[in-house]
Amino acid sequence: MAKTAAELLVDRLIDWGVNVIFGLPGDGINGIMEALRQRQDAIRFIQVRHEESAAFMACGYAKYTGKLGVCLATSGPGAIHLLNGLYDAKNDFASVLAITGHTYHDLIGTHYQQDVNVVGLYEDVALYNNQITGAQHVIAVTDMACRRALAERGVAHINFPVDLQEQTLSDDDKSMMKAGEHTSAVWTRPVLVPADGEIDAAAQLLNQTEKTAILCGQGALGCGDLLEELAEKMGAPVIKALLGKAVMPDDSPYTTGGIGLLGTLPSEIAMEECDSLLIVGSNMPYTTYYPKAGAARAVQIDCNPANIGWRYPVEIGLAGDARATLERLLPLINRRSKRSFLEHAQEQMKEWREVEATRAHRDTVPLKPQTVVGALSNVIDDDAIISADCGTNTFWAARGIDIKRGQKFSCSGTLATMACGLPYAIAAAVAFPERQSVAIVGDGGFTMLMGEFATAVKYKLPLKIVILKNNSLGQIKWEQMVFLGNPEYGCELEPIDFAKFAEACGGRGFRCERPEEITPAFESMLAYNDGPAIVEAVVDQFEPPLPPRISPEQALRFGEALARGEPNGGRIALTVFRDKWNEIMG
Ligand SMILES: Cc1cc2nc3c(=O)[nH]c(=O)nc-3n(C[C@H](O)[C@H](O)[C@H](O)COP(=O)(O)OP(=O)(O)OC[C@H]3O[C@@H](n4cnc5c(N)ncnc54)[C@H](O)[C@@H]3O)c2cc1C
Ligand SMILES: Cc1ncc(C[n+]2csc(CCOP(=O)(O)OP(=O)(O)O)c2C)c(N)n1
Numbered sequence: 095m096a097k098t099a100a101e102l103l104v105d106r107l108i109d110w111g112v113n114v115i116f117g118l119p120g121d122g123i124n125g126i127m128e129a130l131r132q133r134q135d136a137i138r139f140i141q142v143r144h145e146e147s148a149a150f151m152a153c154g155y156a157k158y159t160g161k162l163g164v165c166l167a168t169s170g171p172g173a174i175h176l177l178n179g180l181y182d183a184k185n186d187f188a189s190v191l192a193i194t195g196h197t198y199h200d201l202i203g204t205h206y207q208q209d210v211n212v213v214g215l216y217e218d219v220a221l222y223n224n225q226i227t228g229a230q231h232v233i234a235v236t237d238m239a240c241r242r243a244l245a246e247r248g249v250a251h252i253n254f255p256v257d258l259q260e261q262t263l264s265d266d267d268k269s270m271m272k273a274g275e276h277t278s279a280v281w282t283r284p285v286l287v288p289a290d291g292e293i294d295a296a297a298q299l300l301n302q303t304e305k306t307a308i309l310c311g312q313g314a315l316g317c318g319d320l321l322e323e324l325a326e327k328m329g330a331p332v333i334k335a336l337l338g339k340a341v342m343p344d345d346s347p348y349t350t351g352g353i354g355l356l357g358t359l360p361s362e363i364a365m366e367e368c369d370s371l372l373i374v375g376s377n378m379p380y381t382t383y384y385p386k387a388g389a390a391r392a393v394q395i396d397c398n399p400a401n402i403g404w405r406y407p408v409e410i411g412l413a414g415d416a417r418a419t420l421e422r423l424l425p426l427i428n429r430r431s432k433r434s435f436l437e438h439a440q441e442q443m444k445e446w447r448e449v450e451a452t453r454a455h456r457d458t459v460p461l462k463p464q465t466v467v468g469a470l471s472n473v474i475d476d477d478a479i480i481s482a483d484c485g486t487n488t489f490w491a492a493r494g495i496d497i498k499r500g501q502k503f504s505c506s507g508t509l510a511t512m513a514c515g516l517p518y519a520i521a522a523a524v525a526f527p528e529r530q531s532v533a534i535v536g537d538g539g540f541t542m543l544m545g546e547f548a549t550a551v552k553y554k555l556p557l558k559i560v561i562l563k564n565n566s567l568g569q570i571k572w573e574q575m576v577f578l579g580n581p582e583y584g585c586e587l588e589p590i591d592f593a594k595f596a597e598a599c600g601g602r603g604f605r606c607e608r609p610e611e612i613t614p615a616f617e618s619m620l621a622y623n624d625g626p627a628i629v630e631a632v633v634d635q636f637e638p639p640l641p642p643r644i645s646p647e648q649a650l651r652f653g654e655a656l657a658r659g660e661p662n663g664g665r666i667a668l669t670v671f672r673d674k675w676n677e678i679m680g
C-alpha cells in the first residue's frame with residue numbers, strides 16, 4: 095500500500111534519528127497518530143497531559159542529549175499550548191521540532207472549528223515555520239525543518255492540515271518544477287575552528303593581561319578538563335553561568351561557582367577585579383554582573399558568531415566550537431607566575447563555602463530550603479541528571495547542589511518559566527533510563543503541570559521529585575519587597591498535600607517537616623524505582639534568597655516594604671536579621 099503523507103513524515107523523522115516524540119493526540123493529527131501507532135518499535139510516543147509539557151520535554155531532551163527534541167500537538171488549542179515550551183527552547187538555543195495539525199486544507203481561514211493560524215502564531219518563535227501543502231511537499235519540508243533546528247539551535251515548526259495527512263503521493267500532483275525528491279536526511283554537527291591568526295591574537299591579548307576571569311556556560315559543557323587546565327596555567331578563576339553549572343564540579347579548586355543573584359561573592363569580585371575576561375559558550379544575560387564596559391579586555395568563544403559581542407564589548411571573537419578552540423588556544427597561553435588572582439578567589443571561596451555550609455546545617459523547624467537541598471545533594475547519584483524549576487527553588491538548587499563531574503543540570507534559563515522542572519525530568523528519564531533523574535521544584539511551578547506526574551507513573555519513570563513547599567510564590571514575594579519596596583500581594587498559595595497527590599496518581603509520596611525526617615524521606619524516595627516519587631519538604635517561606643551582596647537600595651526598599659505593612663513583616667525581619675546576626679557572631 096502506498097504510504098500516507100503522515101507516514102512519509104514519520105518515516106523521514108526516523109531517518110533523522112528521531113526515536114521519541116512527546117505529544118497529545120487530537121482531531122487535527124489523527125493521521126500522524128496512526129503513522130506513529132504503526133511504527134511504535136522505531137519511534138516512541140510519550141503521551142503528556144498538557145501540550146506545554148510536551149514542548150518542555152522536547153526542549154529538555156534536546157538540552158540533555160544534544161539531539162533533536164520533537165513535540166506534537168493538534169490544531170488550535172493544542173498548538174497554542176505548546177508555545178511556552180517552544181519559547182523556552184528558542185531562548186536557550188535548544189534544537190526542537192514542533193509538529194502541529196490544522197483543520198481541513200480547504201477550510202483554513204474560514205473560522206472553522208479549531209481554525210487558528212498557527213503558522214502566523216509561531217512566526218516569532220520558530221526559525222523555520224511552514225505548512226505542508228500536500229504529500230509531495232512532506233519530505234523536503236521535514237528535511238528543512240530538522241536541519242534548520244539542529245544547525246541553528248532553535249525551533250522549527252511543521253504545520254500539517256488534517257486531511258492532507260491521509261494523502262498518498264499519487265493523490266497529490268507534483269508541480270511541473272518539482273523533479274522528485276532532491277533533499278536528504280543527512281546532517282553532522284560541525285566542529286568549527288577559528289582561523290589560526292585569530293587564535294594567536296586572542297592568546298596574545300590574554301597573555302598581555304594579569305588577572306583573567308573565565309566565564310563559561312552551557313556551550314562549554316564537556317570542556318571542564320580543558321578549562322581546568324587553562325585556569326591552572328593562567329591562575330584564572332572560572333565562573334559558571336547557570337546553564338553551565340555542570341561544566342565543572344563545584345568542588346574544583348578553579349571555580350568560584352555561579353554568578354548573578356544566585357551566584358557567589360567570589361565570582362562577583364573576580365568579575366569586578368579582572369583585567370581580562372574569556373567567555374566560553376555563555377550568553378549570560380545579566381550585564382551588570384560583567385566587568386564594567388572597557389574595564390576588562392575580552393575574548394569570546396562561541397560556535398554561533400551571531401552571539402559574539404552580545405553581552406560584553408569583546409575585542410576578539412573566536413567563532414568556534416568550545417572544545418576545538420580551547421584545544422588550540424591552550425598551548426599558546428603562557429603559564430603565569432603570579433597566582434594571586436586565583437589564590438585570592440580560592441580563599442574567598444573557602445569562606446563562601448563555609449557560610450553556605452552553615453546555612454545548610456540548621457536544625458530548624460520549619461526546615462530551611464538550604465538544609466533540604468544540601469541533604470539531597472549528598473545522596474543523589476554521581477551521574478544524576480538534575481532539573482530545576484523557576485523561583486527561589488532555582489536559587490536553592492543553584493547554590494545548594496554541589497555538582498559532581500558526570501552530573502547534568504538544567505532549567506529554563508533565559509525564558510525563566512515556571513513548570514519546566516517536572517517535564518525536563520521526564521525527558522531526562524526517557525533519554526537516559528539508566529540514570530537517576532531528579533527534579534527540584536517549587537510548589538507553584540509544580541502545580542502548574544502536575545498532571546505530568548501521572549505521565550511518569552504511566553511510563554514507570556523512577557523520577558525523584560523534591561518539592562520545596564513554602565506555600566507561596568516565593569520568588570515574587572521577595573521581588574515585590576526588594577525591587578519596589580512593596581508589601582507582598584497575591585503570592586500566598588493554598589497548600590496542597592503533594593504526598594497524597596503522588597499516591598493518588600499511583601506513585602509514592604513522602605514528607606519531611608523536621609530535620610530528622612529529611613534522611614528517611616530521601617531514603618524512601620531513592621529506594622522506590624517502579625515509578626516516580628515525591629518528597630514534599632515543608633520549608634521556611636521566610637528564608638530570604640540573599641544575593642551575594644545586598645545593595646543599599648535593596649536594603650532600603652526591603653525596609654520600606656516592611657514599614658508599609660508587609661503582612662509577614664515581623665517574621666521576615668526576624669528570619670533575615672537572626673540569620674545575619676548568627677553569621678556575624680559565628
Ligand atoms: C529564577 C532564575 C534565576 C536565574 N538567575 C541566574 C543568575 O543569577 N545567574 C545566571 O548565570 N543565570 C541565571 N539564570 C539563568 C539565566 O537567565 C541564563 O539562562 C543563563 O545565565 C544562561 O546560561 P548560559 O550562558 O550557560 O547559556 P546560554 O545563554 O544558552 O548561552 C550558551 C552559549 O553557548 C553557545 N554554544 C553552544 N554550544 C557551543 C559550543 N559547542 N561551543 C561554543 N559555544 C557554544 C551558544 O551559541 C550560546 O551563545 C536564572 C534563571 C532562572 C529561572
Ligand atoms: C509561567 C510563569 N509565570 C509566572 C512567572 C513569574 N514567577 C517567577 S518565580 C515565581 C514564583 C514561583 O513559585 P514557586 O514555584 O512556588 O517557587 P518558589 O519561588 O516559591 O521557590 C513566579 C510567579 C514565571 N517565571 N513563569
Ligand SMILES: [Mg+2]
Pocket residue numbers: 485536537538562563564565566567568
Ligand atoms: Mg513556592
